[in-house]
Amino acid sequence: MSEILLEVEKLFCERDDRVLFSDLSFQVQAGELVQIEGPNGSGKTTLLRILSGLSRHFEGEIRWRGVPLADDLPAYARELLYFGHQAGVKSLLTPEENLRWYAALDTSIDLEQIDQALNAVGLKGFEDVPCHMLSAGQNRRVSLARLYLSQARLWILDEPFTAIDKQGVAAKENVLLAHAQRGGIVILTTHHELNLTQHVRRIHLDEHSGTS
């Protein structure tokens, strides 16, 4: 399990004349959990958006399985699950409709497992309630249900535990661990204290930031 999947080389990103990080290099192997750390405004979200391929305001190179990202985005997208600041949940649709939409976007999702996934995130009984009637935490859970469905190898999670209760966080930590054990990669940011300390590799952004 020491196959290097993701390589980041000399990443440099500048925002509004402020250098967020420079000369940031790291490699991620299959089965690793990586936590990006840093104070607010240190560029954690920016880094995750760059890694996911959403943002192209950077210099340096990112390679997935040895191929630069820009060369084959569709192939990369097939193996990527991105969980952003906004959960990507339509408030007028029900949790089930939301997940069915994700199943259409990512055809590897098995429609029959949607029920199970909603059950796993504690939304049983809320399948047919429009999401705007649910709480903030429940809305995040709708999106987190994708973790139970996805067959993507690389998970990029930006603050996945915001508004999630303690039990929920513990359950999701187990999912992250299980994902790592099946050879997946998790890259996440969170301000929660993770119980996974011994499994997590930390990358601190402050150490890589230049002076402006």
Next chain:
Amino acid sequence: MNNKATNACHLPELKSGEISFQPGRIFWATLVRELNLALRRRSDLINPLVFFLMVATLFPLGVSPEPSVLSTLAPGVVWVAALLATLLSLDSLFRSDFDDGSLEQMLLSPQPLFVVVLGKVLAHWLLTGLPLTLMAPLLAVMLFLPAEGMWGLMLSLLLGTPTLSLIGAIGAALTVGLRKGGVLLSLLVLPLYIPVLIFGTAAVEAAVTGLPLGGFLALLGALLAAGLALSPLAIAAGLRISVSG
């Protein structure tokens, strides 16, 4: 802890290799989703239609209630009103997807983005362009458009309004990242609407005077075909730029 974790959740096997592209499925899913959303947010549906009606009502009040004057104005008035009503509805095309993060997920999907975009634009046309076309005869009667012009009006709108949706979506995609993109959207899109307006009203006037309108309809059809082929790519590129910023 490790044992507990593996017992606690059953994740599907990681996929290996290729997955199939299913453009038909994603297109259909997008269409159904958009129509569903619109049905649950009915006010957005009716607003452009009311606007269409009100703009057309202003002309008899402001210009002249004389049938002879109005009947010469009618083709242009109906077309301009339809164009403005479409413009009004464009800002919300990608706005809510941008705000709630759905747009990011569309961009990161392995499915081709232009198919998703095409589904969204078709839904937009079904909910604005098509009702506007169906409502146009009512306004035409109100503005004393001669009965011979009615078919020309309907056909030209039927061919022209999808083009308006397609071109407008490019502007909507480019301005979705801006907090107040509405005005900029109009400035970007209105000049591009001019050819459609010219051929559309020309078709109606030809129908009124009894000239053949096939040529104008063919031009509108050509604009639509070009729009269908090219604008999804431009919309997709615009969305990538907006989200990247």
